[in-house]
Amino acid sequence: MRVLKRTKRRTRKPVFLSTKLRRRKKVWRGIFWFALLSLAALPSVHWANRLLYQKQLQTVEPFLQPLPLTKRGEGRGTRDGKLWERVVIVSPHPDDETLGCAGLIQSLLQRGLMPFVLVFTNGDGFDASIHLKLYEVKIKPEDRAAYSRMRMLETLEAMAKLGLSSQQVIFLGFSERTLAEDWLWKGDEKFVKVLAEHLERIQPTVVILPSRYDDHPIHAIVCSIGWTALLRLVSERRLSQMPRVFEVLIHYGEFPRPQGFNPSLELLPPSDLLLTARWYYLPLSQEMRQRKWEALNCYRTQKLPLTWRFLKSFVRSNEIFAEPFPLTTQPDRTGEPRSLLAGLDITQIALSAECRVREFRFEPEKGQHFVQTSQTPQGQIFIQLRGDSNSHFRYGIRIAHGASPASTLLTPLRHGKTLVANLPIPLNSPAVIVAFTGYGRHILDVAPLVLTEGVENERR
Numbered sequence: 012m013r014v015l016k017r018t019k020r021r022t023r024k025p026v027f028l029s030t031k032l033r034r035r036k037k038v039w040r041g042i043f044w045f046a047l048l049s050l051a052a053l054p055s056v057h058w059a060n061r062l063l064y065q066k067q068l069q070t071v072e073p074f075l076q077p078l079p080l081t082k083r084g085e086g087r088g089t090r091d092g093k094l095w096e097r098v099v100i101v102s103p104h105p106d107d108e109t110l111g112c113a114g115l116i117q118s119l120l121q122r123g124l125m126p127f128v129l130v131f132t133n134g135d136g137f138d139a140s141i142h143l144k145l146y147e148v149k150i151k152p153e154d155r156a157a158y159s160r161m162r163m164l165e166t167l168e169a170m171a172k173l174g175l176s177s178q179q180v181i182f183l184g185f186s187e188r189t190l191a192e193d194w195l196w197k198g199d200e201k202f203v204k205v206l207a208e209h210l211e212r213i214q215p216t217v218v219i220l221p222s223r224y225d226d227h228p229i230h231a232i233v234c235s236i237g238w239t240a241l242l243r244l245v246s247e248r249r250l251s252q253m254p255r256v257f258e259v260l261i262h263y264g265e266f267p268r269p270q271g272f273n274p275s276l277e278l279l280p281p282s283d284l285l286l287t288a289r290w291y292y293l294p295l296s297q298e299m300r301q302r303k304w305e306a307l308n309c310y311r312t313q314k315l316p317l318t319w320r321f322l323k324s325f326v327r328s329n330e331i332f333a334e335p336f337p338l339t340t341q342p343d344r345t346g347e348p349r350s351l352l353a354g355l356d357i358t359q360i361a362l363s364a365e366c367r368v369r370e371f372r373f374e375p376e377k378g379q380h381f382v383q384t385s386q387t388p389q390g391q392i393f394i395q396l397r398g399d400s401n402s403h404f405r406y407g408i409r410i411a412h413g414a415s416p417a418s419t420l421l422t423p424l425r426h427g428k429t430l431v432a433n434l435p436i437p438l439n440s441p442a443v444i445v446a447f448t449g450y451g452r453h454i455l456d457v458a459p460l461v462l463t464e465g466v467e468n469e470r471r
Contacts, residue, residue, distance in 0.1 A: 060269035064276065067268065071279045071290075078291040078332060080118055094255065095119060098126035099215040101206070103233040104134045104187070105162040106310045109169050110325045111259035112219060113303040114295040115332075120174050127213055128180045129206070130166060131233050133159035136187035140312050155188075161312055169306040181209060191232055191454035195409050195447050198418050203411070207240040207249075215254045222260040222333060223459045224284055224343065228447075230261060231457035235411070235445045238461045242413030242441040257332040258288070261325075270324040274300050278327040287342065288333035295329055335461070343458040350455060353398020355448045357458040362444065363391045390438050394423060394430035394446045394458075405449040408432050413441035438462075 080095060098119060102108035108116075108128050119126050135155040141147065144161070147154050167177050183205055193199040210218070220237040221230040244250040260266065266281050280290050295303070304326050313322055340361040350356040392408055400406065406425070411418040423430035430446075438444075444460040 064268055064279070067279050067282060068277065070282050071285065074280075074285045075290050075292045075331070078115075078293045080122070080293065093124075093216070095122070095124055095217055097213055097215045098124065098217045098219070099210065099213055099254075100126055100128045100219040101221070101233060101237050102128060102130045103221050103227070103230045104132055105130050105166040105182075106134075106169075106307075106313055106322070107221065107230075107259075107261055108166070109173075109303065109306050109310070110261055110322065111330065113173055113306055114293055114299050114330045115219070116170075116173050116175055117295075117299050117302060118293065125179055126175070127209075127215075128166075128170065128175070129209060130163075130180065130182045131206075131236075132185050132187040132190060132229060133182070134162045134187060135159045136229075137312075140315060140318075143315065144312050158312065159184075162310075165310045165312060169309040172306040172309060173302055183209075187229055191228055191447075191449075191457075192452060194232060194236065195407060195445065195454060195457070196420070198409065198420055200417060202236050203240050203243065206236060207244055210240060211244055211249045214251055216252070218254045218256050219332070220256060220258050222258040222263075223335065223341075223461065224263060224287070225260060226262040226264070228454050228457045231459055232445075232454075234258065235409075235443050235457075235459040235461075238459070238463075239411040239413075239418075239443045242411075242443065242463070243416070246414040246441070255334070257291070257334055259332060260284075267324045267327070271320055272323040272326060274304070274326050274328065276327055277329050278325065278331050280331055280333065283342070284333075287338065288335040291332045291334070293330045293332070295327070300326060300328065337463050338460070339462070341458070341460050350397075352404075352450075352455075354396055354401045354404055355450065355455050356397035357394060357446055357448060357456050358397050359393075359395040360444065360446045360458045360460045361393045361395075362438070362460065362462070363393060390434040392421070392423070392432045392434065392444060392446070394432075396428045396430065396448075399427050400425040400430060403450070405451075406430055407447055407449075409445040409447070410434075410438070411443045411445075412438075413443075 098115075100108050100112050100116070108130070116126055116128075135141075135158055137158075138150060141150050141154055141158050145154050145158060163182055166182075167180060170177065170180055185202060190202070194202055218237065218241065221234045223231060223234045225231050225234070238256075241250075241254070241256065245253050260280065263281055263284075267278050269276070277292075307322060307326065310322070313319060340359065342359050343357045394406075394408070402425075406423055408421040408423055409418055410421065419435070421432040421435075423432035440462040442462045444462070446458045446460070447454055448456045
């Protein structure tokens with residue numbers, strides 16, 4: 012007798028038991044707990060930044076001294092006039108003059124002095140802002156031109172808030188996108204010549220430059236161009252005196268700490284740069300801080316979420332200025348790394364004392380392969396990287412002599428984490444040495460070394 016088996020009835024699994032849905036629920040549950048923990052940790056991060064600020068304040072305070080903003084002449088900074096009689100502020104982008112010098116501009120205007128603001132680039136390299144402000148997916152040349160005009164008008168509006176006439180603001184109009192390639196790789200001298208012409212016409216007693224330690228490559232490049240123009244003008248006697256030069260730091264790791272709008276806190280220099288320069292501070296009154304905040308709000312193209320939080324950090328109770336020491340070994344970001352690729356991150360640039368380089372000739376007829384003929388003095392430049400150098404990266408050194416109308420490009424030899432370049436001729440001060448690294452056409456790290464020993468002695 013044949014027994015018929017009852018076939019199992021196929022039933023569809025409930026939706027809430029499906030593997031796909033359960034996996035998706037785990038993902039959303041993880042996102043929920045991560046967001047909850049992040050919100051819970053925000054107060055801890057805030058108070059940790061405050062504690063780090065208090066610790067930094069105790070370390071930095073003994074190194075700060077008031078900026079000598081007086082009407083009387085000073086022997087060190089000028090020979091026959093007021094120290095701050097003719098001030099030139101060189102701004103890399105249209106907004107850096109407000110971030111670093113809005114309080115200084117107001118202080119000079121209160122004393123009846125009219126500073127000049129030279130805006131070096133037109134700021135056309137901020138692609139994220141162009142996409143958002145002009146609603147363009149693909150950026151065209153006319154979009155960059157329109158964006159540059161917007162930033163120029165914002166600068167004039169901000170300077171009007173501070174009380175500075177538009178006649179004191181000069182736009183050099185260089186493109187941010189081609190500046191690094193043209194100056195460092197091609198050695199185009201138009202940047203130095205144009206800046207030198209304006210400085211010769213103004214005959215400044217004080218020049219404010221961007222910092223040589225700035226993380227932003229454009230800031231460090233403009234610093235090197237500014238020093239090159241000044242040293243050439245002095246060597247060619249086109250300036251009646253060497254002006255006193257201060258540098259302003261904008262981008263440097265977590266500087267300024269804590270970030271955000273904190274007008275009651277002080278602006279403090281990074282601890283690892285205290286021994287590289289003489290640091291000055293300029294206190295700002297409540298009214299000056301309010302005007303600086305109003306001027307900063309004029310830069311509507313910069314009001315992006317992360318960018319705007321950083322810009323607001325410069326509305327503080329003071330402004331700081333650095334007068335660098337003449338160094339032949341200069342650190343460059345000895346703290347946290349600035350690049351994810353360690354082989355592109357410069358940590359130090361140094362100029363060695365002159366060493367004897369032996370020259371040989373080949374003489375096989377005497378049974379000697381090489382015979383020493385002479386010894387010539389030759390200096391070397393050493394560049395220390397955070398990681399090992401790589402053949403896929405580009406490394407270079409641009410040397411601009413104070414007495415020479417043209418600069419020289421050197422390609423260093425790679426030895427692990429060290430780059431070495433021999434100087435073709437003995438290097439005498441004054442000169443500007445700019446070490447840089449890049450990938451493809453992009454310059455990612457710039458470290459200028461300014462040799463001003465002879466000029467400093469002349470000023471004193």
